Amino acid sequence: MNLHDPFTLALIALVGLSLMGLPIGLTMIMASIIYLGLSGQDMSIAAEQLLNGLNGSYVLLAVPLFIFSAGLMNAGSLTDRLLRFCNLLVGRFRGGLGHVNVVQSVIFAGMSGSAIADAAGSGKVQIDMMTKGGAYPASYAAALTAVTAVIGPIIPPSIPMVLYALVADASIGFLFLGGVIPGVLMAIAQMGINSWMAHRHDFPISERVPLREFPRLTLEAFPALLMPVILLGGIYGGVMTPTEAAAVAAAYAWLIAALFYRSLTLRQTWAAVVESARSTAAIGMLIAGALAFNYVITSENVPNTVRGILAGWEMSPSEFLLVVNLILLVLGCLLEGSTILLIVVPVLVPTAQALGIDMVHFGVVVVVNIMIGLITPPYGLLLFIVAKLSGTSLSAVVRDTVPFIVAMVAALMLIRNMFPVAATIAMWNSTSGSTTPRGSGCAEARRANAALIAA
């Protein structure tokens, strides 16, 4: 290690300052400035990369809009109504409320693109529902809520997939599509574990919802249930781009919450706006930092160096994917998901490309992988959230999460071996002929925007 090398010093600053608790986005900007300054380059390149990057990445606008729509759905009690509907469907089985938790997350996943939004928004209701009357231990309810929230960004829409599309230049439309089967697979795995736990610990069967309630509850949930249909139908029917779909989701959520359910006042709407704007700034800062630091990574030729090293190992594509899985699982225990996506994944992409791995498949595997990282201790953002919501200790939640993590990793291995994604895409190609999701390519949006700026 050469301590006079600007890149080494920048890396030391990056690691050192973030370990000392400085926000990661800010640390990345500083590391870029340090690198530029010490290597005698113009320090303003950091600001230029950051500003032009943000200004030129139109697809990223899906991020704030999806955050906003999730905020509106939670504030407008759409999630509560969904929960009641799911109770109607699967509440009657042993471990029923656990299944309700899973199914609700699957449906919510079809509307929201963020695991954090799922856990933070409907998590409280899900945990309360399960622990009422001492039916389930609070730690189990919390663990299940964290685990099911992971499905959110795997089933489309998905904020992490938008970020991946940016760094890998892959089609968001195909990425979204590729997430459907893996997401359902993970839900099935979770329901399996939940059944097993319910039998083992003799969790109670909840009261059956009387059949005459069926039409009312279904009708009540219907507008909310339509949301995934509108979103995905809109994207794949070629009516709107994924970014526009995010705006439509927010508009639709507001319309049904405020006008149909009448559960959202103007004041609550404004509170959701403020909350979403703050979250947007926090996650946007991370993106801004990554845009600046990616210049350093690129100008030091890191991705190619990594490719060279990995090429020396002479791995097959599936061996490479296994290595990627392991690296990301370990990093997922330590780092926040978007950081991994924006900093580590770009370094791995060229190798994956060189090995002929499909970028969509790689993206789905990577996103699933990183989402599992959200529930692995010691740094699992979802675990922190549910522990706080349920008022249980982190260690108790972690203990109850373990069987689920094992199941999810098993599901990841299955997904890695091509089957589900390949099947989805093949299905897509055979049914839709030549139509592709409209304007879904990141490159397309970037070109359009370049033209916009240049014009």
Next chain:
Amino acid sequence: MDTARRLLDWGRRRAEDVLSVLLVAMFIAFMLQIVTRYVMNAPLSWTAELSTITWVWGILWGAGLVLRDEEEIRFDILYGNMPARARRVCDAITGTAVVVVFTWSLPAMVDYVTFMKVERSAYLGIRFDLLYSVYLIFAVAMIVRHAVIAWRAATGRGIGRGAA
């Protein structure tokens, strides 16, 4: 001291209002874009530009003036578990580092932003130095905020966490 704190709180709330308005503007621009393109078949051209501008401003404005320390995404396995004294040492070091690095680079950044006056945005015709000036707001906010954090950590007192 109380007046200073009240003034800071007031400033912060107004900064938060600006941030929220930016998000609403982005949303409205998007809706206009969708409606004019797909419903009226007469797409507006400036809406895309407005939404990216609100995105850039929202992030840097929000991160500089609105976000509280606990809202920012950080790696806190180590930091979160430190005793208060060690945490103060870290705050002093990181705070000083932010002040030094951002002050060191500020002249270059000012140069860059003012140089951008030669370009205008395609549809709204806004000068790029104005658009990009939000970076300077952010940089100065970072310098002030972290100077306060470092000062507080070093002396154990101050005018409250984060100055807007």
